[in-house]
Amino acid sequence: MSEPDLTPAAAVDGHRRGRVALPERTRSPWWELGRRVLAAVGILVGTVLLVYFDREGYRDANGDGISLIDAIYYTTVTLSTTGYGDIAPMTDSARLINAFIITPARIAFLVLLIGTTLEVLATRGRELIRIARWRKHMGHHVVIVGYGTKGRSAVDTLVNNGLDKESIVVVDPTPLALEDAHADGLAVVSGDATRREVLRRAGVANADQVIITTNRDDTNVLTTLTTRQLNPDAWIVAAVREQENAPLMKQSGADSVITSSDAVGRLLGLSSLSPTLGSVMEDLLTYGEGLEVAERDLLVSEVGKQPQTLPDQVIAVVRDEKVFRYFDPVVTQLARGDRLIVVRPAKELPWAPRPGTHDEDLASGDD
Template sequence: MRKRLRMSRLTGDDLFDKPDYALVGIVKIPELEKSPARAIGRRVLWALLALLLCSLVVYIDRSGYRDAKGTTLSYLDALYYSAVTLSTTGYGDITPITESARLINVLFITPLRVLFLIVLIGTTLEVLTERSRQAIKIQNWRNRVRNHTVVIGYGTKGRTATAAVLADGVRPSEVVVVDEDQAALDVAAAHGLVTVRGDATKSDVLRLAGVQHAAALVIAANRDDTAVMVTLTARELNPRAKIVVSIRESENTHLMRQSGANSVVVSSETAGRLLGIATITPSVVEVVEDLLSPEEGYAIAEREVEPSETGGSPAHTRDLVLGVVRDGTLYRVGDSHVEEIEEGDRLLYVRQGGRA
């Protein structure tokens, strides 16, 4: 397994060391959705404002212009001149003849003409500059991303895990999704998540996702052997991150823990156990589902011990305590190791859903 892992690191280019512009299409930084109608309407409004401003300037300085008919310019003539000038049509039937009028054309009308054209072809310019904008956003993101959560695999398990992370107060910008399926990444990006396209068993892809600076990793791969390789690579890159892995077969649990996983969830056995319980006591399954839904009902949470609780029993706190985490080890209530709460302990308790 480790030999295969080393071989996978040697194949292909190192994405992490590529320049930011080469990562466009691989890393995607989400941005706010813009309504096409609103964007077009805004451009049209700016164009009309430029046209109106130009016509007012020409009308105020109308004595400096000459009409082919020899008449004094009306506001309609000024509006007409502004329209053909800003659109670079320039029929020549109205022309500036005084030095002041020509100076105003150079200093004022010409910048308005440029602005007018930029507004009208803004969509084309936006497409041309999108790659540069994305490269700058990727550079800024890579410089500041720290203590985030990386989700490997955005299938059913990955999406559900991400929803639980977000429901627990984590911002979408602090979650990075890694997957090879572009359709899955598009769904993640639509929810405001940063996405990285690539094979998560390769160290350069994980480094590109910032695993070396991440606080937690959720590995929801479709295969257990893939999960092992990802866990080994991630643990090597970040010895301190909390790694949670979902696997299909319970016989691979010890292998996952040896690879560096902090928590292992056996999806097939957990689902099967709930199915079996539901046939006898369906209300128990409803309670379990309630506990797994932080937005409503009750939820399981973890908090620090309050000073007034130190020295007391976990069973006599204001919350319904299920366990005590001491030095990274979870002890159930009633265990002799945690008959008294100590300073630095953390309590695993049941809280009202939706309450921090």
């Protein structure tokens, strides 16, 4: 059975209570209604024809035969179980047809009539079961707070890099965001992310990462504070509109802060001063085409080498959780346990193989 759409009124109610709403697996309501109407009409027409073709086996209260109108009348009162008894099957064949064909048709007709009501009554129970199952398997997931342009782009990047959509939970109070997230196959907690109960429902306490992307810096700061209290170990990435609020966001517990207005302004400035450079920067920020910035493990064959000599264009080295530029003397020679930040083709090309994607031995720190 299809799941019902969440109406705006229900979304508002969910906003108040921090309700969990899983993505719906729906067909068009008009398709469902049309399918049931056609089935009911098919049963009705089929039964009318059956009775009319066997009209010699029926008699009315006066003992006369029946016409087409009588067949329609008999069919409607029979399928609706009204059964006035003014028309009745008289021959053995008519009675057998009533017993083995028309009676099952009557049952099917009634099922169609009450099917919608039963579905509505069962919907809440099914939804509770789905949410309970979802909660049982939810953990080490990613919470996206705010499903606007930034939130959708963050989800697209995560999914394109291999994260399962079932490992993503969106928190947003607006009906439009809920509709968009459900269309993208994502679970949604409808509510204000500054409220502790809403974040609990999203499983923030067990999340590995939390990405905060609302359009208000004060909301982002308060959400970051609440998230950090619920989960001291989560990696929190937060967006701020104004650079002056970035230090406050850091103090609130964010591990990484992205200034959206400054980033857009710099890209606009670069595109104005150098259209070519602006195109390259846009290419780096676009997933799946041209160039990409990626993080990968160091290979055994690369241990002891200089970053500049590797096939990938290394721009930074992560060592002991610290980031060093490729020219920093500390990383003149690469060591086991290092991770590389590289610029490489978004898709592997015959003349540009991507190291680390062909089951090479990795130089992890545990070796």
